[in-house]
Amino acid sequence: MGFAINTNNDALNTYRNLTGVQNSLSKSLEKLSSGLRINQAGDDAAGLTISTQLASQVSGLQQASRNAQDGTSLVQTADGALTQAQSILNRMRDLAVQAGNDSNSPAARTAIQSEATSLTAELARIGSSVNFNGQNLLDGTTPTFKFQVGADGNSQSQIAVDLSSSNLVSIASKLNVGGSGTSLATTDVAGKTLVFTSTNNTTGAVNTSAKITVPASSTTTGYTDLQKTQDAVSALNGNSAFSANFSASVYSTTAAGVTTYSVAVTAKDGGAVTQTSAATPTGTQATLTGAAASNVGKLAFDSAESAQASIIAIDAQIAAVSTARANIGAIENRFNNVVSTISTSVTNLTAAKSRITDVDMAQEMVNYTRANVLSQAGTAMLAQANSLPQLALKLLG
Template identity: 70%
Template sequence: MGFAINTNNDALNTYRNLTSVQNSLSKSLEKLSSGLRINQAGDDAAGLTISTQLASQVSGLQQASRNAQDGTSLVQTADGALTQAQSILGRLRDLAVQAGNDSNSTAARTAIQSEATSLTAELSRIGSSVNFNGQNLLDGSTPTFKFQVGADGNSQSQISVDLSKANLVSVAAGLNAGNANAKVYDIATLGAATSALQFTGSGTGYSDKATVDLTGTNVKGTGAGGAKTAQDYVTTLNADADFAANFTASTYVDGTGGQHVAVAAKNAASTLAVTDSATTPATITASTTVPGSGGNPGIGQLSFATADAAQASIQALDVQIAAVSKARADIGAIENRFNNVVSTISTSVTNLTAAKSRITDVDMAQEMVNYTRANVLSQAGTAMLAQANSLPQLALKLLG
């Protein structure tokens, strides 16, 4: 190559190398200062895609963990109220046992009845007032709560909490003393209805009606859950708004322990009739073999007027105590499930965060080596560029 001064190829080559080294030095400084290997899409396009997905999944799981903790709080709120309900039912049973003695005077029985009425009212108040974040838990208005406990949009990411069996309003309705016009119906008779039952309470100048469709409730007859109980019917009936406006249902336990459904119109003067609305309609007659069916099974059955009535009350309370105990057991199982969900999510978040770290976080030791190398080359390149720029000055000696 000739001795040219117009184009300094050595300086150009040195400048090109120096520019490349400066870019490497700049990237190393960026990574070292941020702690991230990927600071822009060009650093690792595939890694950026994967790490973004992992970050979204981790964020979603963290929110799902908070959702599961909300679920735990909700069921603990319900369980606390049911604990008090059990205490009330236990006291009512003690009163029924006390009333089973004929040694009680009329005044004593009246006092027992007064306390029972007060306790039953409190049971109903608890059912109507207990709520979580403004949503009632134990009145049957929201039988199922769904909680998102996963980061994905599939059914496996949700847990349903069924509180339909924890309806304290229904329990209290089944224990309110006093309506002598209540009628008792066999479960098999109600199950024979084609699709719906129509309840009619009539009196002078008025008629109250309600139709309750049993088709989609899995109550009529038998289903996946096996034979249905009197409490299943009572829960379904009392949860129907039209029915609950004018009628009340409760379980009735006869002298042999047989369970039946007792129904009464809220207007004590009503004459109650139940028909199968899907047929002609056909009238469904009240049981004639159940003790008290034509007298006072009571809506509810808590009567302490005689020793025999007190025994019937004990049996009725045992049914409700068992129902509340079962509801608490179900809630306890759900609470344990939520606790396991939180633990599982915590493990998943740890592992996914570690996976994201391996993709996005910079290896500080390795990057420091790169930085040192680039820094040395930058200083050397700067020095060599100065030398290369001075070479054309030698041509001046030829002119001298």
């Protein structure tokens, strides 16, 4: 190669290498000072896309965990009120049992009625006043609460809390004023296989029970019509296929001094019971026409018979509250599991993001040291390369 002055190839090559080393040194300083491997899109375009998605998912899951904890707080608030309601109903049942004795004077029965009425009013007050963040829980105004417990926008990321069966205002109303339902003769219920259907007047929802076989009443001498009716009512309420959507009560009417007992059926969602059918021995369905029944389940303590009917009515509501509490307990456990699962997911996703975005400090210090040494050496060599053209002066001497 010739000896040129205008173009110093050695200096240019040294400068090119030094520029690359300086860029590497700058990158190492940036990574070491931030602790991140990816500081701008050019550092790792694919890694940046993945890490951004992971960061969004982690942030969403953390908020979902807080949502689930809010859900736990809500159902715990509802359960606390239902616990008190159950205590009230138990006390009302004790009063009904006490009123079942004919040793009670009219004044004693009046006192029992007064306390039961007061307890029913308190039951309604609890239902109307219990709220979470300004939203009533137990009065039926908001039967379902939805909670976002996942980071995605699909149905699997939501949990619905159904409090429709926890309507204390409705329970108190049934015990105080009485609901409306369909009255069926005990002979049409006892010993028959039945199917119940109801239609909600507001939502149009249709509920149909499975076939229910009600045991025949005892034929023992002295077994009264009331006792036969009570047996039928207990058998219906004790059937999960029936009690999921319906409630049975002893219903009585008095005409010309004669009291007739029948089975009153009401729908828990407030719908009208539109048909009751029974399978005949040949297997066909025979439609039963029931009469309208008013004040179904209303508590009365003026006689031993009324007290027994009240016990059955209260038992039905105690069972309803117990079922509601069981559902709430299951939802609470579900929320707790959600929080635990989210915690594990956040830990694993954060670790995955860290492996993509966080710099390995030890490795980067090795790179920095190497680049620093090469930078100093390159600077020294560039100075030497720049001094080489000065050798041409010796040719002039």
